[in-house]
Amino acid sequence: MRRAVITGVGLVTPLGLGTTANWAALCAGHSGVGSLTQFDTSRLPVRIGGEVRDFIASDHISDRRVFKTCHRSAHYALAAVGLALAEARLDLARIDRTRLGIATGCGEVGPCVTEFLPMLHATLADDGRFDFRLLANRGQRHLDPYLVVKALPTNGLAHMSIAYQAKGPTFSSASASTAGAQAVGEAMRIIQEGEAEVMIAVGYDSLLLPSVLLHHHKLGLLAGGPGDSEGAVRPLDRARSGYALAEGAGAVVLESAEHVECRGICGLVEVAGYGLGFDPVFPGIEGPCGNGAGEGRGTARAIRCALTDAALKPDEIDMIKVEGEATRAGDRAEWRAVTAALGAAAAVTPVCALKGAWGHQGAAAGVTELIAAALSLRAGLILPTCNFRDPDTDVGATVVRGAARPARLKSALVVSRGFGGQSAAIVLRAVADGALSSEVGT
């Protein structure tokens, strides 16, 4: 079985662009969550979120068609991929492009409802009815000509493949927070199975739309009434009350270990294990699986599978990056899953959650948070969980407060759970100089 190694990462988050800015802010325990400025929130029930600031798309994207035909989140994705490839120092001219593939996890790409207002004005009949004939004759002219194009998750993937002439295998998922993690996991499998030498895995999302905000608020998932800001999102804390929606993108470059060796580098971290599962809870309904529902049985399965895949025992995991969505029920169910899968090791293994720092980046989170764990392994530092103060009896995790804590880290477990029940776990393993062998010992 071939091994897959991450050689470059790219981040576009509310804490900044690129690895350096994000890593410094994460280590210092900073939060990128704040008052929303992209639209008027004065008459909305929620006013905070994690916005990507100071992002100039044209600094990162040369193909001008992208600006017209792609959703904003795809701009972030293309920027993150560019950053990751630059960091990997891959000379694309020397790569067989049919062996270069792309895996994406895509989130919200729908238009903001306000974009439809001009169309609506032209489409409403005198009695206020939505008139389909008026839509065809008048309203249609006010629609974005790329309405359908933008709403397709393959649009971003297509632009990436064009930008880098990547004709290798593809994977395109839209399983919310888990989407990005699945993109990394499937990219790893594609390399393991020999279908590609290099894979780009990217997660991207922009949940900062009034309609998304309102729906999540209505479901009771969001933190922060009017007046609250940076400190509102408190994963794993006793006083947690929900997450803040955010946006961004994360991208990683994965290469086969042989390819990494050929290039004479050692890479950042190895993707060593991958597992999936499903928790049958959907807002409003519970599954027929009885106590499997709220207990995170699917997440526990995902973790067990990832550990088996990486051939690691629970006590060999040195840190856990949890989803930590910061809702009361979510963190509780996730912690039960972690405990069910890891047993006694769960309580003593340091845990970190990143929703306080970046907000909920949706499909991007699966990759951005995995990158944070990878950088932790590399630096030997466990990141603090932003806004964590008081432990909860429901969540008996070992959480780092304040600033990053040095530790000897060889492997990390990364857990992702999505809105809808999909969950994924990935095991990352540190690579030491010279220690990398292209084949697992038989």
Next chain:
Amino acid sequence: MSGQSMRRSVAITGVGMVTPLGLTAPESWATLCEGRSGVGAITLFDASGFRTRIAAEVRGFDSSARLAGCRHVGEVPRAVGFCLAAAREAVADAGLDIGADPESVGVSIGSAAHLPTPEELLAYAARCNGHGYDFTTHGLHGLRSEWYYQRLFQTASAFVAINVGALGPNYVSAAACASGAQAIGLGMRAIRRGEATAMVCGGCDSVITPLMLSGLCILKSLSRRNHDPAGASRPFDRGRDGIVLGEGAGVMVLEEWEHARRRGARIYAQLAGYGTSANAYRVTDVPRYGDGGVLCMQRALVDAGVLPERVDLISAHGTSTPQNDRAETAAIKTVFGPHARRLLVTANKSMLGDTVGASGAVELIATAFAVRDGIVPPTINYESPDPECDLDYVANRARRVPLKVAVKNAFGFGGINTSLVVMRARSGTRAAWDARREPAGATERPCAAL
């Protein structure tokens, strides 16, 4: 791992369909073989003002009967309703007891795109004061969560998993028109790797909506043959002028071969190969010679361990657009060489319309039936040959011919392609061709950087 050389094989043991041609899989398959079109005037809303006023609608779907006892939230979105019904049919058809080991069974469902409904837009418009929303007066009253779920890609996959009780791997495939095919390919891989014993896989979509129709009319991608609905979808015919929208769902149960055999399941066919690729060409066009299609068909054949000369049938993507059908024909010729003249090519979209995210799954199920029964459904409306499309498209009348290996193509928007390989299950022969070959991607590959 010692299991490497004896790769697990994957059997198709249950199928379910809700399509414009029938409300169950057997009914849809029978209509496909008759060569009847499911296209007609749009009835779901008043489309009389649009450039395109025709589509292949699902007719007579009784959701209260088909979804009786299902767990869901509020009103089920149309596509998700089709999907739940098809999934139930497939699981019942397979006779699989998922409750015996829920963690060993996964779900993988794809769909293409979702736009808000007019109802939701109106609700927001009523709360808009020109600059932004005002939720201080009306509050959130009347803001229905179903509107949001309707737009989420993961709803179908989650609802299916909840209702069949599967806690294993759960994929939400979003690869435009290749969504259903990608979902099935992912399911096959999960079984092969030992991550699941069975996967409930497929696709669903219902994009015959006012906004989607508007958006597609603007892009000029739809057929305008409004005067002749049944003749509008004419893949590979010289007179083809665009896509005819369809809707529906196709779901199948994939199962590890030995598991299926041990419990005495009926096996429709073997799913043997999966390949993907990107055109890396243009977002709204395809390369003239179908390069990306060549790569994904080749990858699927390598994955299945099948030589191109062994292929008897190709179930084409065949969208009835001038560009796709020309490029796909060129791609088939490149992959199969002289054998391209001998194999059969059929386009189910001539009858089903383009069921978008469901198409890959629905048409793969039809391919499994074809291989099992030795019947190739026709490409209807094939009247005047296009000099650039000169293969045997099984024009207008189904053909009875023994089939061993078939390839299903599904090419998604932006040039994101998927191909799958289906093989006839021969009684008593385990894993037919699989055992002969090393897993895909030999390890001797040279380092690309050198």
